[in-house]
Amino acid sequence: MTVISATKKAKRRDVVFPIVNTIILILLMIITLYPVLNTVAISFNDSLDALKGGIGIWPRIFSADSYKELITDPAIYRAFWVSLWKTVITTILNLFFTSMLSYALSRKEYVLRKFITTVLVLTMYINAGMIPNYLLVSRFLKLGNTFWVYIIPTMFSCFNMIVIRTYIVGLPEALVESARIDGAGDIRTFFQIILPLCLPVMATVALFVAVGAWNSWFDTYLYCGSKKNLYTLQYLLKMKLASTQASSNAANTSADALANSVKVAPITIRASITVVSTVPILVVYPFLQKYFVTGMALGSVKG
Amino acid sequence: MTNGAVRASAEKGKIGHFFRTLGKQYQLMIMSVPMLLYVFLFNYGPLWGWLTAFQDYQPRKGLAGSKWVGLKNFEFLFTHNTFFLAVRNTFAMSLINLVFGTVSSILLAVLLNEVRNRAFKRTVQTVTYLPHFLSMVIVAGMAQNIFSGRGTLNEILMTLGLTNSPILFLGEGKYFWWLIGVINVWKEVGWGTIIYIAAMTSIDPSLYEAAAIDGAGRFQRILHVTLPGIKSTFMVLLIMNIGHLMEAGFELQYLLRSGLVMDYSDTIDIFALNYSFGTANPHYAYGTAAGMFKSIVGIILLLGANRIARALDEETLI
Numbered sequence: 271m272t273v274i275s276a277t278k279k280a281k282r283r284d285v286v287f288p289i290v291n292t293i294i295l296i297l298l299m300i301i302t303l304y305p306v307l308n309t310v311a312i313s314f315n316d317s318l319d320a321l322k323g324g325i326g327i328w329p330r331i332f333s334a335d336s337y338k339e340l341i342t343d344p345a346i347y348r349a350f351w352v353s354l355w356k357t358v359i360t361t362i363l364n365l366f367f368t369s370m371l372s373y374a375l376s377r378k379e380y381v382l383r384k385f386i387t388t389v390l391v392l393t394m395y396i397n398a399g400m401i402p403n404y405l406l407v408s409r410f411l412k413l414g415n416t417f418w419v420y421i422i423p424t425m426f427s428c429f430n431m432i433v434i435r436t437y438i439v440g441l442p443e444a445l446v447e448s449a450r451i452d453g454a455g456d457i458r459t460f461f462q463i464i465l466p467l468c469l470p471v472m473a474t475v476a477l478f479v480a481v482g483a484w485n486s487w488f489d490t491y492l493y494c495g496s497k498k499n500l501y502t503l504q505y506l507l508k509m510k511l512a513s514t515q516a517s518s519n520a521a522n523t524s525a526d527a528l529a530n531s532v533k534v535a536p537i538t539i540r541a542s543i544t545v546v547s548t549v550p551i552l553v554v555y556p557f558l559q560k561y562f563v564t565g566m567a568l569g570s571v572k573g
Numbered sequence: 574m575t576n577g578a579v580r581a582s583a584e585k586g587k588i589g590h591f592f593r594t595l596g597k598q599y600q601l602m603i604m605s606v607p608m609l610l611y612v613f614l615f616n617y618g619p620l621w622g623w624l625t626a627f628q629d630y631q632p633r634k635g636l637a638g639s640k641w642v643g644l645k646n647f648e649f650l651f652t653h654n655t656f657f658l659a660v661r662n663t664f665a666m667s668l669i670n671l672v673f674g675t676v677s678s679i680l681l682a683v684l685l686n687e688v689r690n691r692a693f694k695r696t697v698q699t700v701t702y703l704p705h706f707l708s709m710v711i712v713a714g715m716a717q718n719i720f721s722g723r724g725t726l727n728e729i730l731m732t733l734g735l736t737n738s739p740i741l742f743l744g745e746g747k748y749f750w751w752l753i754g755v756i757n758v759w760k761e762v763g764w765g766t767i768i769y770i771a772a773m774t775s776i777d778p779s780l781y782e783a784a785a786i787d788g789a790g791r792f793q794r795i796l797h798v799t800l801p802g803i804k805s806t807f808m809v810l811l812i813m814n815i816g817h818l819m820e821a822g823f824e825l826q827y828l829l830r831s832g833l834v835m836d837y838s839d840t841i842d843i844f845a846l847n848y849s850f851g852t853a854n855p856h857y858a859y860g861t862a863a864g865m866f867k868s869i870v871g872i873i874l875l876l877g878a879n880r881i882a883r884a885l886d887e888e889t890l891i
Binding site: 284287288291292294295298299301302303304305306308309312322323324326367368370371373374375377379380381382386389390393395396397398399400401402403404405406409423425426455456457460481484485486487488492504507508511514540541544547548551552555556559563566567 | 595601605607615688693696708715721762771846872875
């Protein structure tokens with residue numbers, strides 16, 4: 271009897287667990303998506319009404335004014351282009367150099383392989399700190415207030431190198447050998463044989479680099495704070511955030527008083543910039559999911 | 574020939590062989606040496622700047638012209654309460670991030686591992702990866718919408734009657750560390766599962782079958798097969814994260830801080846930033862000294878964690 275009831279209990283538990291599990295995971299998805307949908311709702315809400323708060327995932331009074339404002343504001347327009355160029359150029363140059371390096375460090379016969387790899391891996395743990403980096407880039411190299419300050423200092427990431435190298439090591443060695451027999455040198459072997467096969471891992475690393483470049487704001491703050499035509503979208507967002515911060519810390523300020531103090535509420539503008547600057551990433555990453563999951567797993571385990 | 578001469582000529586042959594091989598590998602050098610030089614300049618070059626930590630550094634005079642002051646800058650740090658608070662806050666927040674982050678990611682990975690419906694699993698994964706791709710500025714803005722006096726959380730609490738007046742989550746120091754922890758979990762929990770799920774898929778399925786035959790229930794299988802299966806991954810990540818224990822991440826704190834929570838929000842990086850850029854008369858040397866302290870403690874922590882792991886005969890990093 272007891273044996274039977276025990277197995278019955280176990281069976282019941284096996285029905286209960288998947289249901290509980292599913293509910294937990296659905297709740298998690300709601301918690302994850304709520305702030306995002308909330309931002310979208312605010313961006314489409316009437317600007318003054320939004321100041322009263324209490325908007326859920328659907329606009330209370332629909333209005334596309336903040337998007338109209340966005341399109342007509344030359345500062346935002348310019349920031350969009352700066353962000354775009356910054357992202358595109360960083361990604362291309364970064365991938366070019368990192369992939370070449372990764373190939374060289376994947377060749378076991380390369381006599382400098384160990385030395386260079388050690389020097390590169392140590393960069394993950396040795397960091398001079400914010401101020402010496404600033405002094406190098408701004409005072410010594412004089413890159414401050416130039417577009418290149420967005421590109422040059424972020425050229426190398428050891429993690430990305432490891433991810434690409436791991437992928438190349440996993441390719442059949444015979445590819446390189448047969449290319450060599452045909453008389454191809456390493457540079458040609460890499461660009462004609464290896465690189466085309468690296469497309470999945472390159473897409474992954476391109477996503478990492480592009481997201482990093484697109485999302486950064488601190489570089490503008492540190493190096494280009496006085497140069498308005500080098501402001502990026504994220505930096506504009508940061509400035510808008512600062513302007514709404516004061517009001518968020520005051521609980522009982524009347525919404526009307528706040529509304530009178532600003533022409534267009536920065537909260538809706540901020541929401542609409544957020545939406546515009548996030549949509550490109552959200553459209554791309556689900557398609558690359560398969561690749562970056564393998565890339566991440568391989569890179570971190572072997573690294 | 575004496576022994577020494579033999580050894581010397583062998584050495585010579587070795588060195589000659591090395592350079593001959595290197596000469597043949599000139600193409601590999603073209604591909605890798607530029608990046609090596611780049612890393613020397615941008616990653617190791619700033620280490621020169623550490624010298625300014627021992628100077629009364631004046632940007633106009635530069636490294637050569639500034640006056641040497643010995644350990645005076647460090648003396649300033651260790652006798653000032655703001656630096657003590659910055660070290661405390663950095664440790665507290667990175668520890669909270671480490672514990673919350675690791676536990677939540679492992680928990681989610683275990684739950685996902687138990688999902689049989691592949692489409693549902695993939696959906697959960699895609700959704701939970703999303704916040705990882707959002708910038709900190711955007712995340713801070715969302716946090717403001719949720720946690721401010723008029724925010725969503727207060728609305729829920731007030732509707733449920735749990736509080737009469739709004740709680741200023743972002744305006745009170747006692748909440749700050751935990752808010753940072755919660756926001757970081759929200760942002761990274763999904764991303765953190767990737768590596769654990771990868772480790773779980775490499776567990777031999779026959780172990781699960783054997784456990785089931787032995788009468789192990791679902792929870793016992795998780796406890797005795799799944800969790801031991803990810804132990805080595807966990808150890809490697811733990812050592813790495815202990816090495817980064819001085820990195821509490823500073824963007825989120827910087828974006829959400831205000832005068833009200835300063836004593837809890839300001840990390841070592843923010844301390845350095847305030848002294849270098851927040852004043853009319855910048856003290857770069859204090860910032861450099863603070864950063865140097867941070868790096869050195871970080872390296873000590875990493876080596877210590879690695880040594881302990883080795884002593885316990887666990888997976889090590891170095």
